[in-house]
Amino acid sequence: MAIGFSKNGYAKEALLIYCGMLSRLVQPGNFAFSMALKACADLCELQVGKTVHAQIIKCNEELDQVVNNALLRLYTECGCFDEVLRVFEEMPQQNVVSWNSLIAGFVHRKQVFESLDTFRRMQGEGIGFSWVTLTTVLPICSQLTALNSGKEIHAQIVKSTRKPDVPVLNSLVDMYAKCGATDFSRRVFDGMQSKDLTTWNTMLTGYAVNGSLQKAMEIFNEMVESGIRPDAVTFIALLSGCSHAGLTDEGQRLFDKMKKNYGLSPSVEHYACLVDMLGRAGRIKEALEVVKFMPMKPIGSVWGSLLNSCRLHGNVSLGEAIAEQLFELEPNNPGNYVLLSNIYANAGMWDNVKIVRDMMERRGMTKEAGCSWVQIKNRIHTFVAGGGFEFRNSAEYKKVWNQLMDAMEEIGYVPNTGVVLHDVNEETKSIWLCGHSERLATVFSLIHSSTGAPIRITKNLRVCVDCHTWMKIVSSVTRRVIVLRDTNRFHHFRGGACSCKDYW
Numbered sequence: 001m002a003i004g005f006s007k008n009g010y011a012k013e014a015l016l017i018y019c020g021m022l023s024r025l026v027q028p029g030n031f032a033f034s035m036a037l038k039a040c041a042d043l044c045e046l047q048v049g050k051t052v053h054a055q056i057i058k059c060n061e062e063l064d065q066v067v068n069n070a071l072l073r074l075y076t077e078c079g080c081f082d083e084v085l086r087v088f089e090e091m092p093q094q095n096v097v098s099w100n101s102l103i104a105g106f107v108h109r110k111q112v113f114e115s116l117d118t119f120r121r122m123q124g125e126g127i128g129f130s131w132v133t134l135t136t137v138l139p140i141c142s143q144l145t146a147l148n149s150g151k152e153i154h155a156q157i158v159k160s161t162r163k164p165d166v167p168v169l170n171s172l173v174d175m176y177a178k179c180g181a182t183d184f185s186r187r188v189f190d191g192m193q194s195k196d197l198t199t200w201n202t203m204l205t206g207y208a209v210n211g212s213l214q215k216a217m218e219i220f221n222e223m224v225e226s227g228i229r230p231d232a233v234t235f236i237a238l239l240s241g242c243s244h245a246g247l248t249d250e251g252q253r254l255f256d257k258m259k260k261n262y263g264l265s266p267s268v269e270h271y272a273c274l275v276d277m278l279g280r281a282g283r284i285k286e287a288l289e290v291v292k293f294m295p296m297k298p299i300g301s302v303w304g305s306l307l308n309s310c311r312l313h314g315n316v317s318l319g320e321a322i323a324e325q326l327f328e329l330e331p332n333n334p335g336n337y338v339l340l341s342n343i344y345a346n347a348g349m350w351d352n353v354k355i356v357r358d359m360m361e362r363r364g365m366t367k368e369a370g371c372s373w374v375q376i377k378n379r380i381h382t383f384v385a386g387g388g389f390e391f392r393n394s395a396e397y398k399k400v401w402n403q404l405m406d407a408m409e410e411i412g413y414v415p416n417t418g419v420v421l422h423d424v425n426e427e428t429k430s431i432w433l434c435g436h437s438e439r440l441a442t443v444f445s446l447i448h449s450s451t452g453a454p455i456r457i458t459k460n461l462r463v464c465v466d467c468h469t470w471m472k473i474v475s476s477v478t479r480r481v482i483v484l485r486d487t488n489r490f491h492h493f494r495g496g497a498c499s500c501k502d503y504w
Contacts, residue, residue, distance in 0.1 A: 383444070
């Protein structure tokens with residue numbers, strides 16, 4: 001009876017059956033325990049689950065693999081990772097399901113490096129994998145831009161005697177796109193015998209964030225011609241792509257098509273994309289009109305897009321008014337305070353910058369430090385802005401850095417110290433620019449990767465204007481392709497030019 005409820009999505013009723021069984025003094029066994037734990041995991045009923053665990057410990061029956069895996073899933077779903085580790089280590093043996101739960105536990109705690117290491121350990125011990133394993137690990141490769149690890153997983157899929165399902169192949173398409181390798185994404189996409197809406201959206205989004213909006217539109221047209229009806233996600237990808245490519249008129253036409261051609265009512269996220277698109281193009285008055293006549297109340301992302309537009313175009317007074325709105329909506333979001341501080345800094349209003357920073361300090365907020373990472377072979381190397389002193393003092397770093405700077409000075413590169421939004425002298429600003437995390441990651445990659453190999457870097461913040469110029473020149477003097485993924489999009493630097501055409 002309980003299994004019937006559980007299989008049909010009635011976890012609460014299944015748990016009540018278990019409780020009824022106990023009230024009638026029926027001694028539960030492994031079958032009942034696994035069912036009760038599954039119900040607790042589905043309901044995130046941690047305390048009830050712990051009670052079942054206590055009953056399991058007191059039970060004389062030897063636990064089977066299913067019960068142990070159910071315990072792992074319970075603690076994973078409830079975010080109790082210490083318990084996950086303890087149960088896992090105490091299990092007499094672990095199977096693929098057990099390892100999947102451990103990896104999922106790391107993911108839930110956002111310990112992405114550890115989850116990838118656990119997958120490697122799992123393979124090293126000859127456990128193998130399931131498609132669930134891969135749909136958990138491939139997004140981690142996407143998040144870390146760990147292309148080498150993603151390619152290794154792809155090789156395992158190819159070698160497998162089983163036919164991969166659509167979700168696995170979708171994850172593979174997504175991984176390649178989020179590592180800036182859309183050519184590989186397209187190969188997987190074209191080779192798929194069966195595609196769902198997620199497949200099309202993933203490929204379309206991949207092209208959009210990598211700056212290939214024309215190809216994204218081609219995919220969109222193919223999708224419609226194939227009889228696949230676009231959804232809200234489709235248009236968020238296209239509108240966002242238009243915004244970052246500066247295709248404002250095209251984006252507005254797409255926005256209008258949503259309702260007219262496909263019967264989709266724009267959500268607040270679509271309006272946020274439209275506001276961002278207009279604001280980036282300097283059409284801030286039009287963006288304000290959109291906000292004024294939106295059919296729903298603007299959320300933080302809408303006002304945030306407007307505030308960023310004020311930063312891009314130096315509109316201090318409007319920026320102040322919008323910041324006030326954001327401080328009420330999102331009082332604990334440090335990004336809003338940083339944007340206002342940057343607006344003041346760009347205008348040379350250092351007293352106002354200090355006021356905003358003092359406000360952040362009083363409220364216990366700190367600006368997120370710039371951080372970049374690269375994968376060399378199977379290791380992820382992380383660099384923090386202003387850090388890496390040991391590396392920067394090494395002979396290999398100084399040699400490559402000096403060679404780069406000599407070549408760049410010959411071309412005429414002069415640091416744009418205006419991007420350093422602190423009231424310090426020019427010499428200090430130049431020194432700080434040298435310590436930006438993406439530059440450290442680039443030099444490290446030049447030293448430790450094969451000659452001519454593409455360099456792939458991920459950054460947690462938006463790349464600054466001077467680093468963008470620096471990367472373009474480095475791609476030219478080293479004849480290397482540099483793929484930089486920041487919070488907004490991908491930048492593909494090749495031969496002194498960037499795929500974003502300096503609009504981002």
